[in-house]
Amino acid sequence: MNAFARRAEPNSIAAVIAGARAILGDRLSVNESVRLQHGKGEDSTTPTLPDAVAFVQTTAEVSRLLALCHHHAVPVTPFGAGTSLEGHVNPVRGGISLDLSRMTAILEVNAEDMDCQIEPGVTRQQLNDHLRDQGMFFPVDPGSVCTIGGMCATRASGTNAVRYGTIRENVLGLEVVLADGRVIETGGRVRKAANGYDLTRLFIGSEGTLGVITKIRLRLHGIPEAMSAAVCQFPDLAGAVNTTIATMQSGIPVARIELLDADQMRACMAYSKLEGYRAAPTLFLEFHGTHAAVREQAEAVEAIAADFGGEGFAWATEAEARNRLWKARHDAYWAALALVPGWRGITTDICVPISKLAEAILGAKGDAEARGHTTCIVGHVGDGNFHQVILYDPKVEGALERAWEMDRLIVARGLALGGTCSGEHGVGLGKREFLEHEHGVEALAVMRGIKTQFDPKGILNPGKMFRN
Amino acid sequence: MNAFARRAEPNSIAAVIAGARAILGDRLSVNESVRLQHGKGEDSTTPTLPDAVAFVQTTAEVSRLLALCHHHAVPVTPFGAGTSLEGHVNPVRGGISLDLSRMTAILEVNAEDMDCQIEPGVTRQQLNDHLRDQGMFFPVDPGSVCTIGGMCATRASGTNAVRYGTIRENVLGLEVVLADGRVIETGGRVRKAANGYDLTRLFIGSEGTLGVITKIRLRLHGIPEAMSAAVCQFPDLAGAVNTTIATMQSGIPVARIELLDADQMRACMAYSKLEGYRAAPTLFLEFHGTHAAVREQAEAVEAIAADFGGEGFAWATEAEARNRLWKARHDAYWAALALVPGWRGITTDICVPISKLAEAILGAKGDAEARGHTTCIVGHVGDGNFHQVILYDPKVEGALERAWEMDRLIVARGLALGGTCSGEHGVGLGKREFLEHEHGVEALAVMRGIKTQFDPKGILNPGKMFRN
Secondary structure, eight states, X not given: OOSSOOSOOHHXXXXXXXXXXXXXXXXXXXXXXXXXXXXXXXXXXXOOXXXXXXXXXXXXXXXXXXXXXXXXXXXXXXXXXXXXXXXXXXXXXXXXXXXXXXXXXXEEEETTTTEEEEOTTOBHXXXXXXXXXXXXXXXXXXXXXXXXXXXXXXXXXXXXXXXXXXXXXXXXXXXXXXXXXXXXXXXXXSSOXXXXXXXXXXXXXXXXXXXXXXXXXXXXXXXOSEEEEEEEEOSSHHHHHHHHHHHHHTTOOOSEEEEXXXXXXXXXXXXXXXXXXXXSOEEEEEEEESHHHHHHHHHHHHHHHHHTTOOOOEEEOSHHHHHHHHHHHHTHHHHHHTSSTTOEEEEOXXXXXXXXXXXXXXXXXXXXXXXXXXEEEEEEGGGTEEEEEEEEOTTSTTHHHHHHXXXXXXXXXXXXXXXXXXXXXXXXXXXXXXXXXXXXXXXHHHHHHHHHHHOXXXXXXXXXXXXX | OOSSOOSOXXXXXXXXXXXXXXXXXXXXXXXXXXXXXXXXXXXXXXXXXXXXXXXXXXXXXXXXXXXXXXXXXXXXXXXXXXXXXSSTTXXXXXXXXXXXXXXXXXXXXXXXXXXXXXXXXXBHHHHHHHHGGGTEEOOOOOSSOOBHHHHHHHTOOOTTHHHHOOHHHHEEEEEEEOTTSOEEEEEOSSSOOOSSOOHHHHHTTOTTSSOEEEEEEEEOEEOOSEEEEEEEEOSSHHHHHHHHHHHHHTTOXXXXXXXXXXXXXXXXXXXXXXXXXXXXXXXXXXXXXXXXXXXXXHHHHHHHHHHTTOOOEEXXXXXXXXXXXXXXXXXXXXXXXXXXXXXXXXXXXXXXXXXXXXXXXXXXXXXXXXXXXXXXXXXXXXXXXXXXXXXXXXXXXXXXXXHHHHHHHXXXXXXXXXXXXXXXXXXXXXXXXXXXXXXOHHHHHHHHHHHHHHOTTOOBSTTSSSOO
């Protein structure tokens, strides 16, 4: 009854591989390169190979496979698009990598109720392409080409969350396969309910440690009558941060408000060929609503920005110009990594109360500069959440460890300001060390108790979220 | 290890009463009338008396009391303002009624972050009186004079939820005393987090069966620049319902959209002395935003209403006129009960996808009329949620049972339409019979497993949510 099973016995793994092959045929792969592709996400972790990769296509297959793995106590690590930044998909104890990326059916779209039901391998882009003709969209946008199943598992958010909420607020219900293969449904199609424990929210953000999500009901939103993006540059970081704080405190319903510091802007200009800007602290903004409302919101923010030294708004109202801007924003991580050829990066994800944002960002940047780190800051600052990519030279011994030390310093400052170690990337492997300090011993014990109840043999994504 | 403990042994109760008196002094009462006041809420259930009532004032007292009750396996039933409509506060197995209504401190208000921390006995009205000078308000408004702790426990919502969300979306974090007296904190001050299991959402709606909420962090909202209420009457119920559906589908961000059927309107006109209206199906609306936005929204809804036979908008823009209107709406339950002197009522709480609202409401009203029941319908129709008060003559044998049969018919129709038995009142005693059908055997087993993990001796509000 250890919730954190070690690597399974070789003959148990052999039995699972044989059984899984009987279920999946050649969609069960032990090919070395396939296993390597499933060894890590987009983070700087060291890949760990699963014993086999299972490309599932139906809930029934997931159910049979989990029952099999449960019987033999073999670990199962769910895998979507492999875009995790925290080691969620690394099969650190071997076993099966459960690849859900082929479950891409859009099962229902209910236009009158603005909801839909999809399989977990559907990406945000695929769903929005499907919905466009019906005047609706799914707003949660972490920026990467991730699956919506992965977004549910990690409680993802992104650029639109300031207006439309995170994935947590946009999921109506789930179908989940439990550790032993039982299938349950949570939530439903209604907008609200007071009908028992909120199992939906318990699985959202559980990072594959409590069950495997096989269907998702989402809330959708109407495409606004008008959308308008703007770029505003500032002489200093404080001006951009304080504009954000004042905007949020004014209650202006901005759809996106994203900060790029001077280093990040320099990186994006080079990587995404953005022209007409300076390498200065910059806000990317977007407004949604009726034409009148968008104008009213934009004028209000422009006035605030002017108070803090913001130098005019460069507007992008056409879809093409807006898309180019947000593509550059979404590529910010890759742009940062490209800033110094041959270097790599790790990224922080702290989120603080908005009133503490200036202190958190200016402090983090100052600490990095004092220690001689090259870092880029990009953030969903309307929610108090920002990422600082800490670059390091992988050829220099100890450089990665020094980057981690920098990361710990930034997290410690965030926690001291009443914040969290993770606004949206999740815990995975990389943030486990902070949870006890953040939640306290007793609350973490309650989480472990839930884990043990849902997964007594510890086969579901073992080694993640909790340190042994 | 039975999760649904029966009545405790007399000597265990005596030990708890002696121990509780040592902790609370004369705030531990065994007075018969005090116990009777804690025997039921505002529903039609039969009161069941606790062995004693504990008026707690601090988290430490709650912790010591729960540790004591846990040791002796004595039931504890939390009590706030006693406004439950589903038997949540009835101590059906005796033991201690834990009265939290004296914990009324507003601990923190952070104006820059628009959040606050309060004790669970604070009422919505108390909090809003406190906040008014700072230009902020707490929007969740179930209508009754309930405590915010009780609202958290029952996942309450009410008239503003269509715009601002339910209590679920407006709680940032909690302090909770567990069954054995341990104290944990969940969530925090940040707007979003991906930092472990969502314990906050697990306690929201858990109806006192998993722990006792002793502190609450809430999101607050800015008081809008303009607020405007309107009343629109319709020749038939279908016109009012279809206006609601079309308004929601148009994405107009109405702050409130409440339906009263002709019988309910007749009741409210008599009870609240509303003048200038007819006993006809009626929508009460409210719009929040800038002056321009409010005008734009109101014009859009007025045009939709006209398409469905709505007869003009009667406006109430002054605070006094708006308050009179919403007071009448909030008193709708009492107005319905007063419709036939000497009669009582039970109330339904189904919530359906908005596209099914017309079918659910028209069907429910038609069924009631066909069976000769006098009923009043009032609903948060923007969320697909409505209440049908079924009146009965308590002097007639079998009348209450016939009312319950009517209730079951309405719930069955709601579930068949993809809805839930409870949009906002909770499960308590009254809705337990529907949960297995609504969630399925396996999902309900998962909920029972959580209950057993959190409360192995079954002392926390036993008999609620689950049937034995």
